[in-house]
Amino acid sequence: MPKTLRPIVSLLLGLAFLLAGSGLQFTLLPLRGSAEGFDDLALGVISSAYYVGFVSGCLLAPYLILRAGHIRAFTAMVAVAAAVALAYALAPVVVAWIAFRGITGLCFAGLYLVVESWLNDRASNETRGLVLSAYVVVNYGAITFGQALVTLYPIAEAGNFMVAAMLSSLAIVPVALTRAAQPAPITTVSFRVGQLYRAAPVALVASFMIGAANGAFWGLAPLSAAGSGLSIDQVALFMSTAVLAGAIVQWPVGRLSDRVDRRLVLLVLLIGAAAAGVASWLISASGMMLLLFGILFGALALPGYSLAAAHAYDKTPASDVVPIAATILLTNGLGSVVGPLIAAAFMSAEGPRALFLFTAMVQALLAAYVVYRTQVQVSLAPPQKTDFDLAATALVGTVVTHDALDPADPSIIIPEAYARASMQANAGSTPSSES
Numbered sequence: 001m002p003k004t005l006r007p008i009v010s011l012l013l014g015l016a017f018l019l020a021g022s023g024l025q026f027t028l029l030p031l032r033g034s035a036e037g038f039d040d041l042a043l044g045v046i047s048s049a050y051y052v053g054f055v056s057g058c059l060l061a062p063y064l065i066l067r068a069g070h071i072r073a074f075t076a077m078v079a080v081a082a083a084v085a086l087a088y089a090l091a092p093v094v095v096a097w098i099a100f101r102g103i104t105g106l107c108f109a110g111l112y113l114v115v116e117s118w119l120n121d122r123a124s125n126e127t128r129g130l131v132l133s134a135y136v137v138v139n140y141g142a143i144t145f146g147q148a149l150v151t152l153y154p155i156a157e158a159g160n161f162m163v164a165a166m167l168s169s170l171a172i173v174p175v176a177l178t179r180a181a182q183p184a185p186i187t188t189v190s191f192r193v194g195q196l197y198r199a200a201p202v203a204l205v206a207s208f209m210i211g212a213a214n215g216a217f218w219g220l221a222p223l224s225a226a227g228s229g230l231s232i233d234q235v236a237l238f239m240s241t242a243v244l245a246g247a248i249v250q251w252p253v254g255r256l257s258d259r260v261d262r263r264l265v266l267l268v269l270l271i272g273a274a275a276a277g278v279a280s281w282l283i284s285a286s287g288m289m290l291l292l293f294g295i296l297f298g299a300l301a302l303p304g305y306s307l308a309a310a311h312a313y314d315k316t317p318a319s320d321v322v323p324i325a326a327t328i329l330l331t332n333g334l335g336s337v338v339g340p341l342i343a344a345a346f347m348s349a350e351g352p353r354a355l356f357l358f359t360a361m362v363q364a365l366l367a368a369y370v371v372y373r374t375q376v377q378v379s380l381a382p383p384q385k386t387d388f389d390l391a392a393t394a395l396v397g398t399v400v401t402h403d404a405l406d407p408a409d410p411s412i413i414i415p416e417a418y419a420r421a422s423m424q425a426n427a428g429s430t431p432s433s434e435s
Contacts, residue, residue, distance in 0.1 A: 023146025044344020047219025057109025211335025227352025246302025
């Protein structure tokens with residue numbers, strides 16, 4: 001195991017610094033925005049802006065990486081993300097924060113793309129599972145750790161923004177100094193919305209609606225928890241434990257779904273998450289009771305994306321795993337754009353706890369759709385399924401696959417600029433007839 005991971009240690013270390021800074025910002029921004037007097041709707045727009053940038057980055061980042069190369073693109077995007085982390089404190093204005101959050105989302109889409117293409121390139125078919133599993137663990141661990149850092153400085157001061165910028169900046173060091181070879185030029189991937197809907201409509205609809213509910217949670221849960229009476233320390237604990245609970249539950253839930261219809265497992269989780277959301281909205285809980293609701297919500301709501309992704313892979317050919325993964329992620333991102341906007345309107349009308357009323361309504365609607373689909377489409381037998389794989393179904397970036405990207409695959413598009421550059425390079429390296 002150490003030998004397998006040694007070539008990617010520097011990359012994972014850089015990623016850990018980067019995501020710790022990102023996790024800190026996810027918790028810090030709604031709290032600081034509220035302290036600055038931003039209303040709930042403004043904070044919802046700010047949260048949505050991150051996902052607008054992220055979806056845009058999934059489409060545009062391959063061309064930036066193509067132009068500059070992996071290390072230079074990584075360095076540039078980290079530098080921008082670090083600068084933006086400081087800019088929040090310098091310009092506490094709603095319009096500026098919307099722009100900053102969009103830029104951050106775009107940068108992180110590109111950074112994930114760099115990291116994942118690099119990991120896929122460095123891993124063999126025999127080690128790719130271990131490599132990508134380590135990647136998922138670093139993701140969840142770093143984000144959870146970063147969220148806990150919000151207690152370091154008072155919310156009204158600039159200290160936490162400085163910490164976020166420092167962590168982001170440190171991500172450059174191990175990557176810039178690595179002696180590992182850069183991966184092959186990046187490719188862009190086609191999206192298969194129609195194919196996915198025809199093969200696994202539950203997967204497509206669920207990825208969007210789970211994005212709406214969980215995107216609202218990521219962006220507005222710190223504000224909801226603080227508005228419900230939790231201290232800053234308790235808000236940090238609320239977010240960290242919810243995310244950790246969701247991460248821990250994904251594996252046993254996924255393995256259970258290998259033996260029974262994944263849609264039924266998803267249905268049970270949705271019903272439980274909706275019930276937890278309604279309870280959080282109705283019951284005037286505080287302190288430890290509210291923290292327990294947060295843990296329960298995280299354990300039930302956050303694994304839904306993994307089940308939707310696994311269901312999609314069950315129903316589509318293995319050769320299409322890359323475009324299907326890209327389609328699921330893009331759909332989830334679009335849901336995450338919409339969710340915080342609607343949830344913020346709920347909170348403005350009904351108070352901070354209405355965030356969980358919104359998530360419960362989304363989950364209940366999705367549960368009703370899943371029930372309908374189970375009545376009209378029979379489930380797959382266990383031998384027909386792919387084995388649940390956390391590395392391939394975790395919502396951590398762009399496209400995570402256990403198969404090396406093959407440019408000969410018709411679903412993978414090599415950008416024309418690179419194709420022309422490759423032909424010119426090949427022509428230039430061809431020996432002349434005079435030599």
